[in-house]
Amino acid sequence: MVTSHDVARLAGVSQPTVSRALRDSPKVSELTRRRVRDAATALGYVPSDTGRALSVGRTHRVGLLVTDLANQFYTHTIAPMHLALQSLGYQLVLHTEASDTGSAAGNVADRLLSNSLDGVLLATTAMDSVLPVRLRDRGMPFVYFNRRASAVEADSVEVEARSGMRELTERVLALGHRRVGAVLGPANASTASNRELILRSTLATAGITIPDELSHRGGFDFETGYAGAHRLLELDEPPTVIVCANDVVAYGALNAARELGRSVPGDVSVTGFDDLPEARWPLLQLTTVAFDLDAMARRGASLLVDRIQQGPLEPYRHEWFPSHLVERLTLGPPAR
Amino acid sequence: MVTSHDVARLAGVSQPTVSRALRDSPKVSELTRRRVRDAATALGYVPSDTGRALSVGRTHRVGLLVTDLANQFYTHTIAPMHLALQSLGYQLVLHTEASDTGSAAGNVADRLLSNSLDGVLLATTAMDSVLPVRLRDRGMPFVYFNRRASAVEADSVEVEARSGMRELTERVLALGHRRVGAVLGPANASTASNRELILRSTLATAGITIPDELSHRGGFDFETGYAGAHRLLELDEPPTVIVCANDVVAYGALNAARELGRSVPGDVSVTGFDDLPEARWPLLQLTTVAFDLDAMARRGASLLVDRIQQGPLEPYRHEWFPSHLVERLTLGPPAR
The missing domain is CATH 3.40.50.2300 (Response regulator)
Structure with a gap:
């Protein structure tokens, strides 16, 4: 069984640095994070033992709620999210719902709550959704992914x-x-x-x-x-x-x-x-x-795992990913 | 709580027909299946009660093993598979692995077996993989999706x-x-x-x-x-x-x-x-x-659920989906 100590040795860092790096902690430099991730991948390391010991009674499953799995945006979100969660010892369970507003929100909330998940990544929440209220009232940890609803505060990753x-x-x-x-x-x-x-x-x-x-x-x-x-x-x-x-x-x-x-x-x-x-x-x-959608997806996953492990009393974190124009060939001057 | 009787009433069929239709049983006509699915969707029906009563000790989670979640083929596979499983009261848990041959197969098998899944859809299995052997030896139900390995027989959906x-x-x-x-x-x-x-x-x-x-x-x-x-x-x-x-x-x-x-x-x-x-x-x-990839994905899901519910003694089913040429604009005569 590969342990975090093996990963630490291969990456040439301390064992606590491995844990931090795999949670994408900002205390660890991007270079070190990459080295630790590469070492973990090379050794096939899954931090299950530690994770399980730290979290008795947890299922190590988190849900991702999206509207449309066939949308390319989610394709390119789910892949890095899944890999980040796997490296943290969590599984990704898919949930879809056409609508999370009005009475439908209750059904979605019931479904998420009845599925013994440790937490949920909300990637579809409408600004007026009552879903976050339901989840908060039942003590279900969640993170807003590329979204924010005003009624309830929670950790979030968003594009600036x-x-x-x-x-x-x-x-x-x-x-x-x-x-x-x-x-x-x-x-x-x-x-x-x-x-x-x-x-x-x-x-x-x-x-x-x-x-x-x-x-x-x-x-x-x-x-x-x-x-x-x-x-x-x-x-x-x-x-x-x-x-x-x-x-x-x-x-x-x-x-x-x-x-x-x-x-x-x-x-x-x-x-x-x-x-x-x-x-x-x-x-x-x-x-x-x-x-950087890839980094945003990984960070959303690690914020949720942090929240699950640290409980509701830690201050909320809102992380923003900067954006910039990429000029290719579909924008030119107007025809005269 | 919406029951299968409500779905039966709306669809104008008997309750056992609802169960059969939602399992994509060939005993039910395609037209009836569609009517039942539409009714179930309209009512937001999830066959959890019945399903749970029938299957004490099950987790109602199945895994899907793929190589690359960012590949469009899986995007268009996961969406219908997820919806079919949801309508049968099952959740889809994602698993990826770069390789399922040699020693890596053991790691994949361990991971799938340790995750308290009821069954697995294998969408990546190489012909020479030992993964199916490991799963069979541990009594884990599985279905080959768009694949077949020769070492172990199992239910399968494939393209003809x-x-x-x-x-x-x-x-x-x-x-x-x-x-x-x-x-x-x-x-x-x-x-x-x-x-x-x-x-x-x-x-x-x-x-x-x-x-x-x-x-x-x-x-x-x-x-x-x-x-x-x-x-x-x-x-x-x-x-x-x-x-x-x-x-x-x-x-x-x-x-x-x-x-x-x-x-x-x-x-x-x-x-x-x-x-x-x-x-x-x-x-x-x-x-x-x-x-019909959509139908094949749904059928793979329902074969797995049937296998989970009926146990290992039922004969294996191999279902083939016919294929045909679609002519568009990228094939023409060679340049002279």
């Missing part, structure tokens, strides 16, 4: 969208776009409303607004981008750029443009948000806003 | 690849391709070796072979297709068509062709296997082999 989204919008303006279209995300998702706010306020500095006819609202999915871009591009005066709520929405928009025979960015520019691996495809070359 | 793969190869020949390249999957995966065998034997009927220099072997992933197509297309005499082990490999090949400035199918044709949703993108329009 302002810098990247402002950079993107300023680039749109600098290129000379004045007729700006947008495919926006769900009005009750903090991420969507936040990105929209930054987009509109930055455009406003140049006196530009997005009229209702040039905006389309829906889910964070391919179909929304596809349908939205179809509608906007078939207007008599289509927008010269379509700012999309995220990359998956932009994939839909790019495909709609192709289907309509519009060249990108010649006839219309398209932008995303997230910088998922597909955005780098030579066939897509999406101009988008990037942040 | 012959018809679709032969149809595709015959179309390649009919279009006049003689210089055929291939990016092949792992040699020890039953799916990869099976597809390769059908490809080669069908080509042989026209006297065509794939020389070593025109074949590239790797994983079922984007990088394999990207690197393989790069190598094949940079030959002095590149192939006129690249037959890829699956769709994700073909995505890599299409992107390599774009990067090298080769038009598809003008300069080179590319084909896939699986017909994942991205294959239908207007930007990809991949000619590929289709089967």
Whole structure:
């Protein structure tokens, strides 16, 4: 049986450093964390003994609540989250729910509470959801992942969208776009409303607004981008750029443009948000806003494990991952 | 609390039919199954009471073992599998392992066995893996998903690849391709070796072979297709068509062709296997082999639940999902 002492020896660090590194503690440098993770992987180390000893009565399972497992954003979230949890001795149990608002929230909460989980990562919570209230009332630890609801405070990992989204919008303006279209995300998702706010306020500095006819609202999915871009591009005066709520929405928009025979960015520019691996495809070359999703997923997992192990009295932690514009080939000047 | 009787009433069927339909029993027609599933979804029904009463001492958790959660094939597998299991009152726990051969198989087996799962869906098993032996010896129910290992018999769901793969190869020949390249999957995966065998034997009927220099072997992933197509297309005499082990490999090949400035199918044709949703993108329009992955994923889940509930004495079931060619825009005649 491989122990944390073996990992410490191979990585050339102390045993407490191994524990800290595997929890992604900020007390350990990124270099050391990587060395410890590599050593743990090489030895096939799972910190189960220690973990179990520290946590009698726990199940070592955490839930992840998402809306749509087939969405690429979650594909690229679940993989690093799973690996981080595995290295901490926890298993990931999947939960989906189409809606977490109104009476549906009660069903979701019941399901999460009845499944003997140690904690939950909430990746779908609407700002007006009562789910966090239910979980708090029943003492279930949880972490907001890429979301925040105002009713209940909890640990969170979020994207600091302002810098990247402002950079993107300023680039749109600098290129000379004045007729700006947008495919926006769900009005009750903090991420969507936040990105929209930054987009509109930055455009406003140049006196530009997005009229209702040039905006389309829906889910964070391919179909929304596809349908939205179809509608906007078939207007008599289509927008010269379509700012999309995220990359998956932009994939839909790019495909709609192709289907309509519009060249990108010649006839219309398209932008995303997230910088998922597909955005780098030579066939897509999406101009988008990037942040470290992998690190954010791992950090969400380790915040939850910390919370499970330390209990409810520790102060909440809100961690923000910086964002920045990545220029590729889908954003250019408007056609004259 | 919603019961199966409520579902029966809404669906207009008997209560035992509800149980059978939710287990995807072949005794119930597809139409009825769909009606029952819709009714269960509409009412938010989870068959927990019944399930629990029938299965004292069970955890109602099953594991899914995959190599790479970030691979699109698993994205589109996990979503329907999760929903099918949820409707049967089971949770899906994710397990990954880079390798299940040699000594690594022991670690995987230990991990699966120590996690108090009721059963496991094996989606990665190499033909020479000892993992199934370990699971059988410890009495852990499992189902082969899109795979088969020869050492141990178990329930399985697989693609009947012959018809679709032969149809595709015959179309390649009919279009006049003689210089055929291939990016092949792992040699020890039953799916990869099976597809390769059908490809080669069908080509042989026209006297065509794939020389070593025109074949590239790797994983079922984007990088394999990207690197393989790069190598094949940079030959002095590149192939006129690249037959890829699956769709994700073909995505890599299409992107390599774009990067090298080769038009598809003008300069080179590319084909896939699986017909994942991205294959239908207007930007990809991949000619590929289709089967009902959604149904196969649901059926794999229900076979496992049946096995868990009925024990090891019932005869094994091997279910095959038929495949067929889907012609889109990436396969055309060779350039003259």
